Amino acid sequence: MLSRATKRSLTTVVKSTTSKRYIQTISNGIIHNQTPYKSTNYTNNTFKLSQYNNKVSFMNPIGLRFNSTSVKVPQMAESLTEGSLKEFTKQVGDFIAEDDLLATIETDKIDVEVNSPVSGIITKLNFQPDDTVTVGEELAQIEPGEAPAEGSAAPAGKEEAPKETEFTSAPAKEQPAEVKKDTPPPPPPQQSKPKPKVEESKPTPTASQSFTPFARNETKVKMNRMRLRIAERLKESQNTAASLTTFNEVDMSALLEMRKLYKDEIIKKNGVKFGFMGLFSKACTLAAKDIPAVNGAIEGDHIVYRDYTDISVAVATPKGLVTPVVRNVESLSVLEIEEEILRLSHKARDGKLTLEDMTGGTFTISNGGVFGSLYGTPIINMPQTAVLGLHGVKERPVTVNGQIVSRPMMYLALTYDHRLLDGREAVTFLKTVKELIEDPRKMLLA
Numbered sequence: 001m002l003s004r005a006t007k008r009s010l011t012t013v014v015k016s017t018t019s020k021r022y023i024q025t026i027s028n029g030i031i032h033n034q035t036p037y038k039s040t041n042y043t044n045n046t047f048k049l050s051q052y053n054n055k056v057s058f059m060n061p062i063g064l065r066f067n068s069t070s071v072k073v074p075q076m077a078e079s080l081t082e083g084s085l086k087e088f089t090k091q092v093g094d095f096i097a098e099d100d101l102l103a104t105i106e107t108d109k110i111d112v113e114v115n116s117p118v119s120g121i122i123t124k125l126n127f128q129p130d131d132t133v134t135v136g137e138e139l140a141q142i143e144p145g146e147a148p149a150e151g152s153a154a155p156a157g158k159e160e161a162p163k164e165t166e167f168t169s170a171p172a173k174e175q176p177a178e179v180k181k182d183t184p185p186p187p188p189p190q191q192s193k194p195k196p197k198v199e200e201s202k203p204t205p206t207a208s209q210s211f212t213p214f215a216r217n218e219t220k221v222k223m224n225r226m227r228l229r230i231a232e233r234l235k236e237s238q239n240t241a242a243s244l245t246t247f248n249e250v251d252m253s254a255l256l257e258m259r260k261l262y263k264d265e266i267i268k269k270n271g272v273k274f275g276f277m278g279l280f281s282k283a284c285t286l287a288a289k290d291i292p293a294v295n296g297a298i299e300g301d302h303i304v305y306r307d308y309t310d311i312s313v314a315v316a317t318p319k320g321l322v323t324p325v326v327r328n329v330e331s332l333s334v335l336e337i338e339e340e341i342l343r344l345s346h347k348a349r350d351g352k353l354t355l356e357d358m359t360g361g362t363f364t365i366s367n368g369g370v371f372g373s374l375y376g377t378p379i380i381n382m383p384q385t386a387v388l389g390l391h392g393v394k395e396r397p398v399t400v401n402g403q404i405v406s407r408p409m410m411y412l413a414l415t416y417d418h419r420l421l422d423g424r425e426a427v428t429f430l431k432t433v434k435e436l437i438e439d440p441r442k443m444l445l446a
Contacts, residue, residue: 069118071135076112076355082134083107084225085127085413094122095147103139108229109322109358120144122344127172132220150270215219237382242418245377246426250434252393252408255279258440270335274401276390278439280365280433282387285309285330286446287432291425295362297383298420311396312361312381313341315348316371322348323381325361334443369393369410376416385420388433389413 029429050359058231068337083105090096098119123188129366157201182334223231239241255276263274297304302349314322324344329337347353364381369392391411398407413428 006365011406046246052318056379057417058121058299062082068123069142069144070138071114071119071142073105073137073139074112074114075136076105076107078211080107080109080135082357083112083130085112085129085133087129088125088140090122092122093126093335096120096122096142097147106135106225110353110355114139116142118142118144119146121148130422177317224319226322230320233382235377240382241380243415244423244426245415246410246420246423246430247414248434249429250410250412250437251398252410252437253438254439256393256408266335270339272335272338272342274335275341276369277365277367278334279437279443280355280388280390281326281333281337281341281445282327283310283312283433283436284363284365286436286443290432291421291429291446293421293425294386294416294429296385296386296420298417299363299383303420306362308362310360310362311386312364313344314364314366315345317348317351319351322353323361324348324357325359327360364388365390375411375413377413380415380417386414386416386426386429388430389415 046244047184063298084107084258086104086106088103089101096102096116096119098117099115101113102116103114104123105114110411119179120142122140123143126140134137144327203220204423259274266272267273293303295306295309305445308328311326314321314323315324324347325331326337326340326344332340343394344357348358362384363388364384366378366387367390368378369390373391374394375391376389379386380387389412393408393410395406396409397404398409399405412430412434416424416426436446
């Protein structure tokens, strides 16, 4: 702690060397400002006062900066302890308002947004994009303060170095008059001498150049965390489940006629497009009542049966395939299912899904028909037991009552885990779904 004489001396020097618009007081060797400060130094009994834009700051003996707020990697979920820094939205020296987006962290499942806890100037960024960050690590530091007035901040790269005035605890003396330092004249422009001509050596043609005149470039891009996780999960499913696929085809005439009659009314009343997913989801929940193993799972040496159905809906996004979950489908109406699927699809494409939106799921429906798929075998979303694949609706000739007619037909594919589900049960489940779709009125009787 400084003596009273030292404090009086320092106060005198500070008042005489800084702008009078700012009031400084000395307490325990710390100079406080009424305005945000920039930088300071502290060494023994000699104090260096750094003045920058008429703002004075002082640091304590261990070199900690006061009024600095640390922004740390937030808790994401119990199963997520790290992620990859996707980007910072601001740079060092930028002003950021409270609750503004500061950084985005990419995880295996979702993107986590980190907002600024205070308004102020960013003084430090501790990571670069694509760096791995763990929960609790410091991302950045922010000095709280108000937004700088327009035009007051010097342009980046042209700031003058802070002026430092060194003083000791000796009694104040008269300050010498300021000596204006003449700016040295700029050196005369030097005329560039003509460079000697260098003969360019022609590259020796390689074997590939001699055979084709076309470009053959390759670009290597690092896989994002979501794509890595998707690859890991798909391989896990392939290695774990005894996967088998059974197929069937369904006449979509009745369902298309139903959509034609009611779609305008439904859009006007509910604001929802009447699609296929609601009816197929409802049909699957009704069929699962007779085949409960479709909705079950294997845990160790036990089988888990559920009295509810949470359907994972496969949604394609620019970053990869995600499967948000519609909860308790057995208790929802067809239109309520459509509304929930629409809500989750929008969140998925906007990158706003949360971990709660994607956790769980007892059965999956993947609609590749929206992309024109005719046929395919979906992969089980572990630890689930089955996945239903929908495909494109195509006009095909079929036999009805001994007559060949053209009908809108769709192929269905059910991939199931043969460890839990036998072939008879899988075929029965898919046949029941087919019958309910071909005559949707049966759903009212189930």
